[in-house]
Amino acid sequence: MLVHSPRARGLVHAGFALVVLPVFALPFAVVFAASFSTNWSGALPSGPTSEHYATVTSGDALDALTTSLLTAAAASLIALVVGTWAAIVVHRMTRLRRLTDSLFMLPVAVPSVVVGLALLVAFSRPPVLLNGTPSIVVMAHAVLVTGFAYQSVAAALLRLNPVYEQSAASLGASPTYVMWHVKLPLLLPSLSGATALCFALSMGELSATMMLYPPDWLPLPVAIYAATNRGLVFIGSAQAVLLMTTTLLVLLLLNRLRNRASYR
Amino acid sequence: MAYGATTVLDSLDLTLLPGEVMALLGPSGSGKTTALRAVAGFATPAHGRVYIGGEDVTGLPPHRRGIGMVVQQYALFPHMRVSDNVAFGLRAHKTPRAEIPARVREALRMTGMEDFARRYPRELSGGQQQRVAIARALAIRPRVLLLDEPLSALDAQLRSGMLAELARLHRELPDVSILYVTHDQVEALTLADRIAVMRDARLVSCGTPQELYREPGNDFTATFLGGANLLPVVVRAHAPDGRAEVDHHGTTLLVTAPEIVSPGVDVLACIRPHHLSLTEQPTGNGLRGRVAELQWRGATHRLYLDLGPETLVVDVAELRDPPRVGDTVTVTFAPQDAVLLPDKPGDDLPTSPVQRAGRVR
Numbered sequence: 001m002l003v004h005s006p007r008a009r010g011l012v013h014a015g016f017a018l019v020v021l022p023v024f025a026l027p028f029a030v031v032f033a034a035s036f037s038t039n040w041s042g043a044l045p046s047g048p049t050s051e052h053y054a055t056v057t058s059g060d061a062l063d064a065l066t067t068s069l070l071t072a073a074a075a076s077l078i079a080l081v082v083g084t085w086a087a088i089v090v091h092r093m094t095r096l097r098r099l100t101d102s103l104f105m106l107p108v109a110v111p112s113v114v115v116g117l118a119l120l121v122a123f124s125r126p127p128v129l130l131n132g133t134p135s136i137v138v139m140a141h142a143v144l145v146t147g148f149a150y151q152s153v154a155a156a157l158l159r160l161n162p163v164y165e166q167s168a169a170s171l172g173a174s175p176t177y178v179m180w181h182v183k184l185p186l187l188l189p190s191l192s193g194a195t196a197l198c199f200a201l202s203m204g205e206l207s208a209t210m211m212l213y214p215p216d217w218l219p220l221p222v223a224i225y226a227a228t229n230r231g232l233v234f235i236g237s238a239q240a241v242l243l244m245t246t247t248l249l250v251l252l253l254l255n256r257l258r259n260r261a262s263y264r
Numbered sequence: 265m266a267y268g269a270t271t272v273l274d275s276l277d278l279t280l281l282p283g284e285v286m287a288l289l290g291p292s293g294s295g296k297t298t299a300l301r302a303v304a305g306f307a308t309p310a311h312g313r314v315y316i317g318g319e320d321v322t323g324l325p326p327h328r329r330g331i332g333m334v335v336q337q338y339a340l341f342p343h344m345r346v347s348d349n350v351a352f353g354l355r356a357h358k359t360p361r362a363e364i365p366a367r368v369r370e371a372l373r374m375t376g377m378e379d380f381a382r383r384y385p386r387e388l389s390g391g392q393q394q395r396v397a398i399a400r401a402l403a404i405r406p407r408v409l410l411l412d413e414p415l416s417a418l419d420a421q422l423r424s425g426m427l428a429e430l431a432r433l434h435r436e437l438p439d440v441s442i443l444y445v446t447h448d449q450v451e452a453l454t455l456a457d458r459i460a461v462m463r464d465a466r467l468v469s470c471g472t473p474q475e476l477y478r479e480p481g482n483d484f485t486a487t488f489l490g491g492a493n494l495l496p497v498v499v500r501a502h503a504p505d506g507r508a509e510v511d512h513h514g515t516t517l518l519v520t521a522p523e524i525v526s527p528g529v530d531v532l533a534c535i536r537p538h539h540l541s542l543t544e545q546p547t548g549n550g551l552r553g554r555v556a557e558l559q560w561r562g563a564t565h566r567l568y569l570d571l572g573p574e575t576l577v578v579d580v581a582e583l584r585d586p587p588r589v590g591d592t593v594t595v596t597f598a599p600q601d602a603v604l605l606p607d608k609p610g611d612d613l614p615t616s617p618v619q620r621a622g623r624v625r
Contacts, residue, residue: 164339
């Protein structure tokens with residue numbers, strides 16, 4: 001801590017609570033409160049009920065959660081494989097690395113609606129007809145999040161001490177053997193971090209998904225949007241809490257994996 | 265060998281004999297680690313070849329060279345237990361699975377680490393990690409063991425212990441050639457069969473520790489290996505038994521001349537500080553000077569004698585009654601303890617225009 005006197009530290013903490021709590025925590029608290037209400041006309045919601053949760057954990061609403069989980073899992077897996085692969089390939093090639101950096105940055109830099117539109121235009125006609133299938137949604141998510149996986153693996157590779165690789169080579173290990181037995185295990189913490197980031201981003205993706213989702217593949221954010229659009233704010237809130245809780249649970253799981261994978 | 269416009273290893277032609285320990289000794293930036301990297305295959309020489317066991321390995325990647333390497337930072341794989349670290353090279357070499365446990369045990373026994381096989385590297389001290397790193401390199405039974413400043417990360421006490429261990433290991437493995445990079449002259453003198461002294465990307469001298477210590481051949485080797493007083497003298501005449509009479513500011517001294525030197529030539533007389541002793545009545549070689557500084561070092565006293573243009577460093581066994589600063593004293597030395605060196609550094613060095621990398625046989 002840079003602040004030493006207890007008084008000053010108290011002030012810093014109070015300032016932090018004043019700024020951070022309202023901005024970051026309050027919206028979630030409001031959604032949480034709304035998910036248990038039937039009515040919100042005064043300052044506080046009223047009519048506590050858990051009925052909404054019964055609704056959102058059955059039928060179509062539950063399917064939406066499953067759809068979101070499957071989409072996020074598939075998209076982050078693709079992002080991890082493609083991003084790691086690309087980062088490893090271009091690691092030693094400075095010029096190619098710059099090109100790849102910007103290529104993977106592109107979907108992050110442009111509005112995701114544009115990415116949705118691009119995929120829609122590209123795959124709505126044969127020979128590759130993906131429009132109307134779940135795979136176009138997965139693909140959109142993968143395109144949007146691969147840049148993050150690539151960036152975190154590339155950064156971890158740069159930090160990786162070359163002495164491990166060299167020692168392994170001096171012991172007679174071929175580059176492939178070194179990759180599988182030394183480099184990837186050492187990168188594991190970064191890989192699980194990258195997976196968590198991709199998963200969280202994919203769970204919350206809305207704008208590209210809106211343009212692409214087929215009727216039988218409706219992810220949870222789209223369902224929340226639809227519910228609020230129809231005035232079902234409390235149902236929407238319950239679904240939002242469900243989305244948050246599930247994402248957080250998965251992130252916690254990945255975090256435990258990451259802690260187990262870090263050695264120093 | 266060059267990085268950009270900087271030549272980091274200019275000229276080096278070394279032959280390492282089977283079972284020999286060769287120390288590459290030099291200050292930092294002298295190119296010794298680069299030479300080792302060229303032998304290991306992590307750096308490719310612009311000119312020249314690297315041979316291991318008579319085979320040209322210049323074009324081979326590191327993992328096909330049959331070397332074992334230990335680096336300063338140990339570089340144990342943090343995600344593997346000690347036994348898996350030691351087994352790594354064996355598995356990479358596709359050693360039959362049944363042989364691996366015995367070879368791992370053998371390597372750990374040689375380095376005294378058999379009780380730590382189940383530990384992770386982070387659970388070991390620096391010295392223990394270094395032993396495991398050596399065991400890992402030995403397990404693959406390399407033809408050449410490359411050691412890059414292996415002891416420089418250890419504290420002084422551990423270092424002398426490990427030095428003795430390394431000497432013992434070398435006695436147990438008489439067939440393994442060892443190339444040992446260090447900036448520490450004690451390590452080089454203790455372990456090496458031969459020492460190659462490097463400076464500014466060049467080899468300046470190469471020989472057994474005794475040769476280099478007694479007849480350094482040039483001023484750099486003399487001062488870097490053991491420390492030395494270098495007195496500018498002029499040759500007067502030859503004397504029998506490889507001796508020469510030289511003149512030092514009007515004083516005539518009898519010294520050893522390893523080569524024939526012609527009278528009138530400017531040379532340097534190299535005298536080790538501990539070869540000088542205090543005397544009341546000099547019978548032969550005598551140098552008079554004023555005590556400029558006196559240091560008590562426990563077992564020895566170190567005197568800095570002001571000879572006028574030069575300062576002479578003298579190490580003598582602890583004195584009961586040491587002279588005081590400002591006193592004038594006389595020191596003497598035996599003719600065989602003073603050896604002549606060429607005056608200009610690098611005078612006797614081969615200046616080959618062909619760049620060569622390390623050669624290991």
